[in-house]
Amino acid sequence: xxxxxxxxxxxxxxxxxxxxxxxxxxxxxxxxxxxxxxxxxxxxxxxxxxxxxxxxxxxxxxxxxxxxxxxxxxxxxxxxxxxxxxxxxxxxxxxxxxxxxxxxxxxxxxxxxxxxxxxxxxxxxxxxxxxxxxxxxxxxxxxxxxxxxxxxxxxxxxxxxxxxxxxxxxxxxxxxxxxxxxxxxxxxxxxxxxxxxxxxxxxxxxxxxxxxxxxxxxxxxxxxxxxxxxxxxxxxxxxxxxxxxxxxxxxxxxxxxxxxxxxxxxxxxxxxxxxxxxxxxxxxxxxxxxxxxxxxxxxxxxxxxxxxxxxxxxxxxxxxxxxxxxxxxxxxxxxxxxxxxxxxxxxxxxxxxxxxxxxxxxxxxxxxxxxxxxxxxxxxxxxxxxxxxxxxxxxxxxxxxxxxxxxxxxxxxxxxxxxxxxxxxxxxxxxxxxxxxxxxxxxxxxxxxxxxxxxxxxxxxxxxxxxxxxxxxxxxxxxxxxxxxxxxxxxxxxxxxxxxxxxxxxxxxxxxxxxxxxxxxxxxxxxxxxxxxxxxxxxxxxxxxxxxxxxxxxxxxxxxxxxxxxxxxxxxxxxxxxxxxxxxxxxxxxxxxxxxxxxxxxxxxxxxxxxxxxxxxxxxxxxxxxxxxxxxxxxxxxxxxxxxxxxxxxxxxxxxxxxxxxx
Numbered sequence: 002x003x004x005x006x007x008x009x010x011x012x013x014x015x016x017x018x019x020x021x022x023x024x025x026x027x028x029x030x031x032x033x034x035x036x037x038x039x040x041x042x043x044x045x046x047x048x049x050x051x052x053x054x055x056x057x058x059x060x061x062x063x064x065x066x067x068x069x070x071x072x073x074x075x076x077x078x079x080x081x082x083x084x085x086x087x088x089x090x091x092x093x094x095x096x097x098x099x100x101x102x103x104x105x106x107x108x109x110x111x112x113x114x115x116x117x118x119x120x121x122x123x124x125x126x127x128x129x130x131x132x133x134x135x136x137x138x139x140x141x142x143x144x145x146x147x148x149x150x151x152x153x154x155x156x157x158x159x160x161x162x163x164x165x166x167x168x169x170x171x172x173x174x175x176x177x178x179x180x181x182x183x184x185x186x187x188x189x190x191x192x193x194x195x196x197x198x199x200x201x202x203x204x205x206x207x208x209x210x211x212x213x214x215x216x217x218x219x220x221x222x223x224x225x226x227x228x229x230x231x232x233x234x235x236x237x238x239x240x241x242x243x244x245x246x247x248x249x250x251x252x253x254x255x256x257x258x259x260x261x262x263x264x265x266x267x268x269x270x271x272x273x274x275x276x277x278x279x280x281x282x283x284x285x286x287x288x289x290x291x292x293x294x295x296x297x298x299x300x301x302x303x304x305x306x307x308x309x310x311x312x313x314x315x316x317x318x319x320x321x322x323x324x325x326x327x328x329x330x331x332x333x334x335x336x337x338x339x340x341x342x343x344x345x346x347x348x349x350x351x352x353x354x355x356x357x358x359x360x361x362x363x364x365x366x367x368x369x370x371x372x373x374x375x376x377x378x379x380x381x382x383x384x385x386x387x388x389x390x391x392x393x394x395x396x397x398x399x400x401x402x403x404x405x406x407x408x409x410x411x412x413x414x415x416x417x418x419x420x421x422x423x424x425x426x427x428x429x430x431x432x433x434x435x436x437x438x439x440x441x442x443x444x445x446x447x448x449x450x451x452x453x454x455x456x457x458x459x460x461x462x463x464x465x466x467x468x469x470x471x472x473x474x475x476x477x478x479x480x481x482x483x484x485x486x487x488x489x490x491x492x493x494x495x496x497x498x499x500x501x502x503x504x505x506x507x508x509x510x511x512x513x514x515x516x517x518x519x520x521x522x523x524x525x526x527x528x529x530x531x532x533x534x535x536x537x538x539x540x541x542x543x544x545x546x547x548x549x550x551x552x553x554x555x556x557x558x559x560x561x562x563x564x565x566x567x568x569x570x571x572x573x574x575x576x577x578x579x580x581x582x583x584x585x586x587x588x589x590x591x592x593x594x595x596x597x598x599x600x601x602x603x604x605x606x607x608x609x610x611x612x613x614x615x616x617x618x619x620x621x622x623x624x625x626x627x628x629x630x631x632x633x634x635x636x637x638x639x640x641x642x643x644x645x646x647x648x649x650x651x652x653x654x655x656x657x658x659x660x661x662x663x664x
Contacts, residue, residue: 003052003062003077004076004161004165005050005148006028006029008025008169009157010157011156012156013170015041016655017170018041018046019650019652023048024168025165025169026048027644032050032162032504034050036050036647037050038651039649040065040129048063049074049076052360052504053257053258055100055101055257056099056100056101057257059100060101062649064103069131070130071109072651073105073109073126073127075106076161079101079122080252080513081122082104085104094110101122114137114221124146125138125141125148134213135211138150138209139203139208143492144488145507145512147498149161149162150209153166153199163195163197174630175197176622177195177196178587180194180196180197182453182455184196184338185446186445187486187489188438188490189337189486190337191458192204192205192462195337204220205484206224208221224480225468225518226472226483228518228521231519235539236539238523240540242523242536242540245513246272246276246516246540249511250273250276253509258361259283259358260277260281260363260508261362263288263365263507264289264303266549267302267365267557268549268554269369270365272541273365277363284312287312288314288354288357288359288362289316292320292560294321299555303316305548321564321567323345324342325570327345328624329570331502332628334348334502335494335498340445341613343557344495344499351505359505364507366487366496367511368534368537370482370487371512371520372520372536373524378479379398379533380402381478382474382475383398424436424437429460431464431477434478435481441610441611444612447589447615448589448593448596449589459485462484463477492509533554562605565620572627575624576593576620577601582623585622596616600612
């Protein structure tokens, strides 16, 4: 796990390049505090900060092949690096280190772009070919690691986090109203977008080649949520899933440092913990978040699993005051407006993990998308079959959707029945599964002065996949979850960005290609989809506490707007002051003031979900505006490379100038 940054800037004086790249790296030092390095030549400047996980002593970056034609900066891990190394050695490729970075480099030299589908890992990379002059950027198939790029004054910039761009001379941030509308409506940016003008994100499974002024963006692997149905028995299917997960966890335990586990107390993290305890030669350490507010807390379940599996467990207790205090820093690392505060406890948890001396953790992310764990999938099944069901069956299934949410209880059943009937037919072509969710987003979009159709770009995206139209309603729901919320929020804002803020790498066994394929082959094969993760429960029956297998799913949530009302942090003045609110150019001040007034004067229990989400969106946008657009010095500090442990500095450009060459 690391961070990378770089630029192609023909007009930048050669003497300025080392200072610019080291300052860029200084902005993302938290991603890799162990060491840093950069490489410069006539065509490109690029560097990396490294969090040493595999090949501790030999993985310094940027790394070159023996002939120094190819240079690589690598952020992430290849879990199958041992198998790839053995195959590459048989093909005659030389190795000088025991790092997976060199495996990625040699795989690129051997197979070119065709190496990317062979990678089982979480990665973003930059590869420079000194002969052709090409710069190639690539990102993993599920979007576990970020990579941003932009054009500025004739230069091309790229980095693992956008804040690194600030180091480039003259670069400034501006919020993009059109992208904000999309973020508010969908809960996340689209796969290639950001909330800032002119900054793009490399799409998941994407590869971008930069040659002079030409840019070629391709997808090396398309997401597949369909697969041939498993042909064996249900017991064989459960064994198939179990073995795929066991192999995946085993691959992700490969590390030269200790690997811990995030244990939420739910089924997914309990399965990961179970397999990690089976496969690890040492007692596994588990880490959890607990809440003072009982409705959010899962500490009892966490303790039951930890005791059952014999882990060395520790937890942090998060209060409303902790969330208010950590919100600004978490937003700074997320770099995107957020619709809820759940990423803040994850920010605090990763700090706790790092303080415990752990650099790498396993988590259960991706299980809900692969094995139809969200109630959204059952919603979709129910709405799609609404007209075919009798009233008793509708009510039975409706009652089982969100047993943990009060507004889905009997007192609200008549309203819910009307709502589900209304959304039993499609109004946004191709987005049937998510139309109910997107209603809350439509409310948040009213915060903006410019309110272009926020779903237009998403509709274009689904139409661009030739296989999408043939998917079932539930498969379309999976596709949308993988492409939007998983990559854009769960793996990014709540996952990678919060863990790397404290130099912790997050690994996701449920996002192994073999596990995803196994899930796609068994989903709805042996059940009707209304029992949450039925096949997973069968696969681990008898190996986990019975309560872990039978308790209703409790979505990971954290207190929202009420926290800020009670704690009144200083930065809340961004919304309470008319002058400060007016500095948010993209926001409709009239609607924003009405919303803020409603939140501040209404009892917590009378604040609706959509109002709560809109308030958190507004507050996080205002904080981002302060941090990145208006008052950067105060929030981001003076640009500096101080503290970088620079181990690799290769400056071909300066060497040529010293020898009397020309730039």
